[in-house]
Structure formats: structure tokens, C-alpha cells
Amino acid sequence: MDALAHIRRFNRAVTRQVGALNSSFLDRGRPLGSARVLNAIGRGQGDVAKLRQALALDSGLMSRLLRGLESEGLVVVEDDPEDGRRRIALLTEAGQAEFAEYERLSDAQAADILSRHPDQSALLAAMDLIATALTRAEIEIVPCDPLDPRARDCLAQYYAELAARFEGGFDVNLSKDPEADDMRPPRGTFLLALSDGVPVGCAALKGGADYAEVKRVWIAPAARGLGLARQLMEAIEAAARELGQLHLRLDTNSALPEAVAMYHRFGWDEIDRFNDDPYPDRFFEKRLNP
Amino acid sequence: MDALAHIRRFNRAVTRQVGALNSSFLDRGRPLGSARVLNAIGRGQGDVAKLRQALALDSGLMSRLLRGLESEGLVVVEDDPEDGRRRIALLTEAGQAEFAEYERLSDAQAADILSRHPDQSALLAAMDLIATALTRAEIEIVPCDPLDPRARDCLAQYYAELAARFEGGFDVNLSKDPEADDMRPPRGTFLLALSDGVPVGCAALKGGADYAEVKRVWIAPAARGLGLARQLMEAIEAAARELGQLHLRLDTNSALPEAVAMYHRFGWDEIDRFNDDPYPDRFFEKRLNP
DNA sequence: GATTATTTCTGACATTAGTCAGATATCCTT
DNA sequence: AAGGATATCTGACTAATGTCAGAAATAATC
Secondary structure: OOHHHHHHHHHHHHHHHHHHHHHHHHOOOOOHHHHHHHHHHHOOOOEHHHHHHHHOOOHHHHHHHHHHHHHOOOEEEEEEOOEEEEEEEEEOHHHHHHHHHHHHHHHHHHHHHHHHOOOHHHHHHHHHHHHHHHHHHHOEEEEOOOOOHHHHHHHHHHHHHHHHHOOOOOOHHHOOOOOHHHHOOOOOEEEEEEEOOEEEEEEEEEOOOOOEEEEEEEEOHHHOOOOHHHHHHHHHHHHHHHOOOOEEEEEEOOOOHHHHHHHHHOOOEEEOOOOOOOOOOEEEEEEOOO | OOHHHHHHHHHHHHHHHHHHHHHHHHOOOOOHHHHHHHHHHHOOOOEHHHHHHHHOOOHHHHHHHHHHHHHOOOEEEEEEOOEEEEEEEEEOHHHHHHHHHHHHHHHHHHHHHHHHOOOHHHHHHHHHHHHHHHHHHHOEEEEOOOOOHHHHHHHHHHHHHHHHHOOOOOOOOOOOOOOHHHHOOOOOEEEEEEEOOEEEEEEEEEOOOOOEEEEEEEEOHHHOOOOHHHHHHHHHHHHHHHOOOOEEEEEEOOOOHHHHHHHHHOOOEEEOOOOOOOOOOEEEEEEOOO
């Protein structure tokens, strides 16, 4: 069977699905164009110029759609304090509520599909894989508090994976869990890779007196193979330079051969054991140029 | 992380993708409505009434779009010989060429996504899973020649799966491969389950003098758990009645416990070995009421 | 400070999409 | 054969979307 036949089927299936979602959006009594603008603003695209680019709309049309949403009382448009030509759109309270209603419609449709499927986790994994493949160009790496729920979520998946891959399992309490303060500025940092707001990877820099440690490097299964690890490691190194930490170390385990290979590939030197943590058996360091 | 957040991300990713595909369709100088009609006809939806239902179009609009395509010389609309009220749309040669161009655009986009992905087979499997989940209501079961490429494709996957699951592997040459003629009317039949044209399962009825045998029951991994096996078995039984074969038998293997459980569930009785094929070790029969 | 570029907004207009009410021909049922 | 239902088509209309040109304000450049 031709691979393209499968993709055509996928295209048609999602096209119909998107069509169904769009017509359910119409039930809220607003044309699709306005609904799309409202949703884009709700998702944080306030900048009118970016909005126009993201939705590929003519400036005249954009302007009229915003006037329409304003007269509905859902949106206010303010001047950009940094550039008097630009304007910024914000949702009013009513606009927030309306945006939430659109999210609810979309969620209801999603929950319906999910509930009918025999293997929900397989379906979610497939959706993640495809969403990542389609939005890979737009994955962004942002700093984040190590106690943020999104960070905790990544770490939970990271620990679960270690537990599955280490022969004797993995108990985070036996390992030295870094203090959150060591992974926050000014001592260190915690980075998340976000694909359209969903975390698909993380990495931490734990500051120290003699050297800083790279910890918790993890990529979601759906996002592997996209070169995300390199992006994260480069961002970590940039953050380390920023913080004046030029001597980096990390530890890992032979049970994770792709990690070991990766550190070699990224210019890390293998060194002797430098701590007594029970899990790692491979140790690396890298010295950065300022 | 909330499952719905993942689905929202998926929704947004495919919405954007569908939007991009639609605007590439516009490049062919024809409004989207006409393009959708042309594509639906090209995919075999000639019946104007079905076309209207599939695309959810008003009869007036449909009529006008067809007139437009006719005046472009892409489509001819004929009377339905079976029902004078109905009409049937067909692509002219120019229409076929134009349809092929749309397919090419869609394929190019698909190939682009596929080529950028590190694990193409995982991406295809994910697409299959989702397409099946979204179109499960529209899976149709149709008779098909056992030598049709789509049938052969299913059988190849079926044999590969047996080879993986049987301890000593599976060599189709050691098993009694039924003659194609025994799986064609008037002796037997071969059924395919099609989801938007892509085969996602099959089952065969091999006619015989004393009894007919059910063979080659297979469901694609992406389509499992949807109750497709029951649909296929019911269709096989209906075909058997049609052909006057009321005594059915089948053989299977303990290495396929879900198949064994299924036959019990569907009212088959386990019986003694009735052939000397080396692979099966479980044997069933079922007597149908006329 | 003059010139050029950028951003938003408005007006005028064209195209596309969607809706509704008949008209006509045919089919189905009794 | 009559009456009701169905499928398509046409005309008349409305709403939505897309396009273009230019005005006004501000920013960037020289």
C-alpha cells in the first residue's frame, strides 16, 4: 500500500474533522473569521501585526474584524507603548468568557472522540506525535520555575522512564534531588521546550561553587529525533555563560546509550566519577569559552 | 498534563495544516467550494445526492457549483438511468487531469512532512490510528477479488503478523493456500473493510463440498478494538447464507488468544481437528440458519 | 529635518458562500 | 390514476470574505 494513500486518508479525515469543529464554532452566532481572531487573541497573540501574520489576513479585513469584536465588547485595542504605529488587542472579561466557550466546544468534541476509542493513551500518543511533527518549526525554549506544574510534569515522566530503563528501577529519593533554588536564577536555570504551549522536553542547570551541573535532560517520546536535545543543550550552555558558569559537569548512565552518545557528539569529555550518587556510572565535563 | 491540552494542540496543528492545504488548493484558480466538489467526484462520489450529503451543501449551491464545473469542461452531469430524478456527475478527461493535480498538491505537502520526520513508519502508524478513529463510523465492507492488490496487501500484513507471533515463524507455502477461485463467487467470497478507500481488514470464505471455511480474518493494528471483526464475521455469514453454505468451519492457533476468544464469543463451537495443516491447533464450526 | 518605510484604518468594490421559495420532473404508495 | 414525496434546478437575496487604493500617524534612516 502506498504511504501517500494513508496520508491522503489522514488529510481527508482531519479536513472533515476541522470542518465539523468550525461549524460547531459557528453555533456561537459569530462568523468564523471573527471567531478565529478571538481565539488567536485568547491564546496570547495580542500584537495586531503578529495576529495578521498568523492568520494570513489582509490589514483591512483584520481591522474590520477587530472593530466588530470591539463593538461586541469582547476585545479592547490599545496603542503599543513601544511603537506608536502598532496596536495591541486584549480580551475583556466578556471576551475571556467567550474564548473559554470556544475552548469548551473544542474540548467536548475531543473528549467525544477520545471516549469512543478503545485505547486512549495510544490515541493521545499518536496525536502528540503528529502535532509535534506539524509544529516542529515552532518549538520554543523558555525558562521556567523548577516547581512550575509543567516542569513537574516533565520530571515525573523523566523519572518514570528512568525507572523503566534502569535494571534495578529508579527511586528519586535515593538520588540527590537538586534544591529548587539551585535551578533558579541567579544560581542556575530550568528550561522547558514548548510546542504550542505543551511541554515536550526540559533541561536544568544546577549552579555550584566549583562547577555547574546539567541535570534532568529529557525529551518527550513524540518529539525525539527532531534535534530538540541539541537546541536544549545549546540553550543551557548559553544560560551558563550568562550566569558566569563556564565549568559544566553532568552524570548519566550506560543504560541510556543515546544520552552517552549525544554528550560525546556535543563536545563533552568523559571524566572520572565526581560524586557518589548511586545511579550514574558515566561522567562528563565541558569547559565553555566566555 | 491535562489530556485535553494535548488534544487542543493537535486540533490547532491540524487546523493550520488543513488551512495551508486549502490555500494551496486556491492556487489552482478555483474557489474552494468547486475544488471540494471536483475532488469528491474524483474520489468516486458521482451521485449528486450523496455528493450533497457528503459535503453538506444546499441543493441550490450544489447545482450552481456543478454548472460552473461543467462550463469549465471538467465535469459532465448525466441522468441516473435507475431514477430519473437523480443525476450523476462524472469527470471528463480534463476533469481527471485537474483532479490529479489536486492530489499531487496534497501529496507534495504530505511527502514534505513525511520526509522531515525521523521515524516515518511511526508517523504513518499515528496517522492511520487517527484517521481510523475519526472515520470509524464510515468503514464499509465490500467484496473484492482475492487477487486485487488491496487484498494482497492485507494478506501480506497478515502473514507477517503470523510469522511474528508463531514461535517457529510462519511460511505460507507450508500451509494450504486456498485457490483464488474458491474465494470468488459462486464458490466463496473475499471481503475487505475499507476506511475511506484504505483497506483496514479482510476476511475470506472458501467454498467447499461439505462445508465452507472462514480464512484470513485480519484487522489492521490501527483499527483494532472498534468492533470491526464482528462486522466482518457477520458479513461473511451473510455471504455464506447467500451462497447456500450453511455449514462453516475455521481453524486458528492458541498463539492468537484474542481470535480464539472472539470465535467463542461469536457463537462458534470448538471441535476436533478436521485437517492436517501444520499451523492450526484450535478448530471451530458454526451452523447457520437459512 | 526631509525622506522613506511601516502600521493601522477607511471606503469602495468583487467574489464566494449560504439561504429560501418555488418550478419541474420523476418516483412511490395506495 | 391521484396524491404525496424526492431530486434537481433557477431566481432572488443576504452574509461573509477577500482585494485594492489611499489617508493618517509614527518610526527609521540618512
